[in-house]
Amino acid sequence: MSHPVHAQAILPAFRINQLAGLLLLSGMISMAYMPRAYAEAVQESHAALPAFNIAAGSMDQVLNAYARQTGILLVIDASLTQGKQSRGLRGQYDVLPGLNAILTGSGLQAVVQDNGSYKLQKALQPLPATAGAVDTLPEVAVSSARVAEDHSIYAGAQVARAGRAGMLGQRDFLDVPFNVTNYTAETIANQQARSIVDVLQNDPSVRQTSARTNINEDFSIRGFTVASQDIALNGMYGLAPYYRVPVEMAERVEVLKGPSALLNGMPPSGNVGGSINIVPKRAGDEALSRFGVSYMRDSVYGGTADLGRRFGENNEFGVRLNGMYRKGDTAIDQQKLEEFMGSLALDYRGERLRVTADFINQQETINKVVRQFQADTGLTKMPGAPDNQLNYPGYGHSQMKDRSMVLRGEYDVTDAMMVYAGVGRRTSLMDAVAGNPILKSTSGNYNSTPIWQLFEVKSESFEAGSRIKFDTGPIGHQVSVGATKVIQNTDLSMVALLPGVLVNSNIFSPVYIGIPSTSGFADNKTKYTAMTLTSFALADTLSFLDEKVQVTLGARQQRVEQQAYLFSTNSPYDKSALTPVGGVVFKPQENVSLYANYIEGLSQGQQAPVGASNAGQIFSPYKTKQREAGIKVDWGKLATSVSVFEIEKPSAITSGGTYSVSGEQRNRGVEFNVFGEVADGIRILGGGAYTQGELVKNASRALNGNTAVGVPDWQISLGGEWDPVPVPGLTLTSRVIYTSKQYVDQANNLSIPSITRFDIGARYKTVLNATPVTLRANIENLFNRDYWNTSNEGYIYLGMPRTLLLSATADF
Known part of the structure; x- marks a missing residue:
């Protein structure tokens, strides 16, 4: 397939990528030896x-x-x-x-x-260097308390104690008035996660809401959509890969549940369910040369490289290189996958100055990409789930390319005052032929229209701020001030490749066709949307009684400028809103934290869809309000938390052909989270969540009291690890993921049944010829269950079939 205009646009970047790849490879080889x-x-x-x-x-x-x-x-x-x-x-x-x-x-x-x-x-005196070590470089002690805290991990090494609480900076999980979980690189590696969706399945309040091999990956947190484009990179929006986020370069995946406009600013798509932040890997004090090979059913083979070094008299300069490549046939019929990710992380760690620079290049090609279904308005009942290996709609491909770079710096002006700033840029390209299948009948008939989609997003992100500590009498203060700006421009081209023709098929016996040709069609992209998000925030965390009581008060002024170009009725859109936060932490004991918060989220106004009488109309920004309270307990090696919350979010409906924001979705729930060691050699991670998602205050009274789309009552994600004493180095793992019944439409006429998925695994750590080696095996969806899942927008997709994952890594 040839696209002359598109090829010319990316040719220079392709040559640069080739040169960068050669430099990356040569650097890896030289550092490894x-x-x-x-x-x-x-x-x-x-x-x-x-x-x-x-x-x-x-x-x-x-x-x-x-x-x-x-x-x-x-x-x-x-x-x-x-x-x-x-x-x-x-x-x-x-x-x-x-x-x-x-x-x-x-x-x-x-x-x-x-x-x-x-x-x-x-110790009576500092311990001398260990003379008995082999194949281990001399250890360098780092005196900075900040560095030690940033990388502290909890017992079991699956979760980090501290994470980024937006503009408030690094906070221990007991000191944050929110429900947070910070997953570690060890969890990512042991579960053989291929993208961020695999990591988030450990959280009972988070669910995947799009097909695993779809063009994009989206999520639901506390019953509200979180789009893949809203994932932050090093605390900044608009910089992580747009549609699918790899995790080979991630040191931590941090999840904060609920709206977080004050903490992080408004995300590009305006999600309010929670915030997800990727913390890139940094070079450690010990030299690292780790290489791995992997296999995934049916025949996807791959390799990884992870290299880290520190240089300088005090190890102040760090370099971390990560690379990943996978290619082969997936478990889905006729589907082929090819993925590449390369990242370079540089950092300087001085006495007062800290600087980081991150460069990420990701490319992904999927042949016979799957798409999620939409239910036709005449569908009266959902058909049973078909064979999970079948391919829908049975044609199409997607090609993704993302390039990101981020530069951040922090400087301690005094021991009580630090300033920071960051700047980043990302370019995302998509070239896809796909079509959303429309499910027409209970017997499984569906149709689709092949669409050629060209998509280009250019984003720039900026941030600056300061944190200042001081006392006023017996009251301690940490004042945080910050400003953020995200500029995002999107170009789009959508071409129907078979005008007026529907591809008809059936979910139980799908018809696979070749990818419709794009020959003869113009591939010129036109402006789709332009958006600028600007915000200024101020917060103060007051501490009393030797920090047993901490109160956070603050607000963020957010300005949203947006223009949509596809509808002639649109005019430029410029709105502002103030979003406050109030949070309190009370620690009656050092290991017990009682907390509560009130926080608001901000989203850009919704846009009336094609087909509505007011198509293209953009509504004013809306606020989402959350009230939450909970208790966290650190039992020493085991941590637990219980949270209760209520989130109120304006919702939209189409009534009488007109699209309007005239209702509200109210989610109330209880969450239980647990992580750590229940006994020596036995670890646990996960929890459960109960949520009532209800539609209220709708102009269409028939909807009031209905259950919100894609919000199950119960969600459970609970995993365990066991190290059998008789076999040193062996670890056995298991996990259960349960999701109760979900509705597919607002009228609650269509629903999908509950889902229970079991995963098992094992890993073995040993030393071969003085080389530490780790072997891992995981099976996802052990019993190969066929099941539907849905999103908060009512899209329906099939779960993945039984998937075997094998890998081996060695530290040289």
Whole structure:
């Protein structure tokens, strides 16, 4: 297929990408071999030492794993290790040096007792460098408390303690008056996540709302849509890949539930269900050269590379390179996939200045891309779910290209005042032939129209702000001020490839056709929308009684400028609104946090769709209001939280042919979250959520009291991990994901039944020829259940078939 105009537009970028790829490859190879001469020389003299590959975690967890592997008797005083974390242990060590390597930076040391056992005690002097280590570069201690806090992880290493609370900065999960979960890179790797949707399935309040191999990935949080384009990168909107976000370059995936206009500003598509932030990986203090290979059913093979180094007298300069490539046949009939992701993360870590730069290039091609269904107005009942391996609509392809770059800096003016600024740019291109199938009958008949879609989005994002700490008598203050700006311009071309022709088929026996040719059709894109989001915010977190009580008060002034070009009736759109927040945290004990918040979200006005008598009309921005309260408890190695919430969001309906914002969707719910270790070697992650999504205050009274579309009463996501003691290095995993009945239309005439999905897995960590190796195997949808799922907009799609995932990674 040839598109001359489009090809000319991307040719320079393609050449640049080739050059960047060659530079990336050469950098990976050279960095991978820098430490080899040193390592090989040391290995010759220490070949007899045992090798270890113990993951980071709580101090107790790492010490117990070490004791099991070495067979030593280790006496641990729980009061000394409580709350402490360890980086784990990798390489070859003698017993005592290995123990002290685990204890580095903890203020503790190990000593040998008369009976041959080992005991922990407070260090009498700084621990010397461990002379028994092999294949491990010298360790550098970082004195910055901020760096240590940013990367702290909770027991079990599945969740990080601290995450970004928007303009409020890094906060421990107990100190944030919101429901937050910060998933770690270890969780991403162990679950063999291919994109952000695989990570978010751990959260009971989050659900995927689009087909896994669809053009885009969208989500629902607390029963409200969160579009893929609304995912933040390093705290800034408009910069993450537009339609599907890879996670190989992610150190953390941070989820904050509920509206968050004050914290983060208004996202580009105006979602109010919650905010999702990607924290890119940074080079650690230890050199990293990790390579992996992977396999996914049916025959998708791939490879990954993850390289990190720090340079400078004090390790102040860091470089982190991540690469991923996958290609092959998926589990869906006749579908082929090819994916590439390359990222470069640079950082400078000075005494007062911190600077980061991130560059991401992602490309994805799917042949026979699937699309979600729409229910025809005459459909009276949903048919049963067909075979999940079948392909719908049975033709089409999508090609995505995203390029992002972000530069951020922070500077400590004094110990009590810091300033920050960031700037970024993203270009997203899509070339797709697809068509949404319209489900026509209970027997499964559907039709579709092949559409050639060319889509280009250019985004620029800016932010600046400051955080200042001071006291007024017994009251502490952290004042946060910030400004953000997102500029987004979208060009679009949509061409019906078979004018006046419908492709008819049936979900139980689909007809696959070739991809309709685009030859002879013009591929000129025209302006679709232009949007500028500008905001200014001010917040103060007041602390009382030695920070046992923290109160956050603030507001953000948001301006929305928007222009839609496809409708001649449209005029430029310029509206402003103020969104406040109030939050309180009360800690009666150091490990218990009671919290409450009132916060508002802001969304740009909805646009009347094609077919309505007022098509193209844009309505004023609307506010969404949330009230929430909850309790969080850190039990030492296990953390739990219970939240109750109410969110009120204006909703729109089409009545008498006219589209209007004349109602409200009110979601009320209770959430339970849990993560950590329930016992040594047993970890748990997930929880449950109960939500009542109700339509109220509608001009059409027949809708009042109905259940909102795509809002199930119950959602459960609960996963567990077990390390069998008799087999060191082995971990067995399982997970259940349950979603109760959902309605597909506002009238509640159409519904889909409940869904229960089971996943299982195993991984094994070992050392081969002094090289730590991790083998992983996961099976998603173990029992290969066929099921429907839906979105908050009423789109319907099929769940993925049973999927086997295999991978092996090695640290050289």
